[in-house]
Amino acid sequence: MSNSKPVLSSSLGRKLIMSLTGIFLCTFLIVHLIGNLQLFKNDEGYAFNNYAYFMTHFTPIKVVSYLLYASIVIHAVYALILSMQNKAARPVNYARYDGNANSTWSSRNMGILGTVLLVFIATHMQNFWWKYHNDQVPYIEYQTDLSTGVRSSRALEANEFIDYQVSTDNGVEIVKARDLYKQVDFAFENPFLVFFYVLAMAALSFHLIHGFQSAFQTVGFSHKKYVPIIRFIGVWGFGVLIPIGFALMPLYFYFVK
Template identity: 75%
Template structure:
């Protein structure tokens, strides 16, 4: 076995892969949240539907999406491998719980939190990604007056166009698109789904706080100069801002739409 393969299959190598894939997923969450904020625009979903089309048809984004799927799978697999390795190395639980008292709750339950997030990802993709790609969402036409910028939205049939169109006609900007916004609004009228999303975002918060800190420790960024910044980002950006931002979306549609 080459030294490179040995490095990747070592405990340190596995932690390195966990760190890199985890940080990539953290970066994706920031971008995804910014894009999904289009849901809050009062434009009948036009900005969000434009964003959905861009994210599924722009070639570089499609490449990144495959990296995303790969990262999720690798992150989950290596988390399981490291968990089993740790249990094998310590088959008998400690008689004393001093170790547990010295570690945070989320650090001791990353497996449970990760499992909740895997179920969430599968549910999320089934409700939106799958239905969008399988042509199971309605279609809509937007007519925007270029003088007043007022927009009218009308549901249309898929046979009226192919996939997505945007053009100008008689002083109007006309956009025809798949109405993923309507699918989002419909899905988030289900109180069970909304409650699960909020629960999953709570799990995401605890998972990210510990995971973000651990990733930089695995990469060697444990100098006292960097630790305060890393901890600040872990708590306030990934532990508070991002989970609240995502949780606000189902709550907004359930209570306000």
């Protein structure tokens, strides 16, 4: 038994990378869902647009967001490396392979599900992240009477908007912001985009039903009492609750707003 290979060039090391980035991406989903629940507030996007400004300008959040982008890339790149190795490990395929007899469909199709999600992430970031960061969203001004709480809003022209501003004048709070809420409303007028979002959330569901518990198995966690809890969270939390929560957003804007 001689000196061993470096951990990251081993199968288990690469799986560890998949596991850790995957878990990190799962925790992001919780934050992203809770924050975006503000889309359901009937306030012309006041809370959501302030939140969007905070999330893109608060330094610790920015640091975490770059970690997040890196995790997405690393998760996808390592998935590709591992999948290519797996393909090479079986050069001749079975003429007949009864996978359903021994495993779930989602566990065998993580690569396909992940590819759908990668396309989704690219579309999603182009639609909102890119447009928000490159001044391709409308602008809005909110005037809130601080004594009564009555709020009015009006769209701003591009030449009226300099930057995000909060000021108070005569007991009236004036907020000028990029109107990402309006952009969301606009994007989800497109039925094809709404359909694609719902489809992607179905892919997310199946990806996480297998992926969440799989990540814990990979780091070596196995316990007769706690693994069933992890499976429960993986299926009902990440496989059902979170994808449905996200899917409701495009459906709400398409059918209700």
